[in-house]
Amino acid sequence: MDSSYIELKGSEIELIESTASAVRIAFPRALIIKNMTGSKERTRWSQAGVLVLEGISDPPELIERPVTCSGGDIDDNVYTYRDMIPIPFSSRGLIRCALRLEGVATTLLVEARSARLEMEGVPKYLDHLRT
Numbered sequence: 001m002d003s004s005y006i007e008l009k010g011s012e013i014e015l016i017e018s019t020a021s022a023v024r025i026a027f028p029r030a031l032i033i034k035n036m037t038g039s040k041e042r043t044r045w046s047q048a049g050v051l052v053l054e055g056i057s058d059p060p061e062l063i064e065r066p067v068t069c070s071g072g073d074i075d076d077n078v079y080t081y082r083d084m085i086p087i088p089f090s091s092r093g094l095i096r097c098a099l100r101l102e103g104v105a106t107t108l109l110v111e112a113r114s115a116r117l118e119m120e121g122v123p124k125y126l127d128h129l130r131t
Contacts (some may be wrong), residue, residue, distance in 0.1 A: 004087040006049065006117070007031045008069045008099065018059040023110050025051040025099075028066075032087065032123060041130055047123040051085065053097055055113030063104055070098035072107070076115070089117040091107070 007035035008025065015026035032045040074081040074089075092114045099108040 002034070002036050004032055004034045005081075006085040006087065007033050007044075008083045008085065009063070009071045011069045012066055013069055013101070014066045015098075016060070016063055016065060018056075018062075020059070021028050021054055021056060022052065022054045023060060023112070025052070025053075025097075025108075031126075033084075033129070041058060043128055044126040045123040046126055048120040050118045050120070051089075051115065052096060052118060053110050053112035053115045057111045060108055060110050061106060063101060067101045067104060070100045070102045072097070074115070085117055087117060087119065089115065091115055123131075 011027050011030045013025060014028040015024070017024040017026070021027070027049045029046040030049050032047055034043045034045060036043075052065045071083045071098070074085055075094070075098075077093040094117045095112045097110045097112070097115070101108060
């Protein structure tokens with residue numbers, strides 16, 4: 001089965017927009033790893049995308065942007081996606097997003113009731129990841 005995910009480590013965050021009920025985290029050039037069925041090799045791509053978290057409990061602290069993500073967790077009910085966001089991604093329930101950012105002492109932490117990933121444009125091929 002083919003699969004794709006955003007690799008959080010190294011992905012740039014351009015915008016963190018917060019309202020009373022939602023947070024939008026914009027990745028202008030998210031790093032995407034694609035695994036193809038039957039292949040031992042993976043490929044790396046870049047594409048713009050926005051992680052939308054709705055029904056938030058508290059707005060996050062403001063962080064200077066742009067920043068580079070150094071990793072983090074997306075807790076989706078009973079599942080934890082470590083250092084990645086699956087593509088496609090849409091969920092309801094108990095969602096927790098905890099992103100570590102380079103040069104920032106605090107973790108960007110958002111708790112929400114739903115989340116979705118909106119990819120924009122066409123992915124651009126970068127390179128092969130050989131094993």
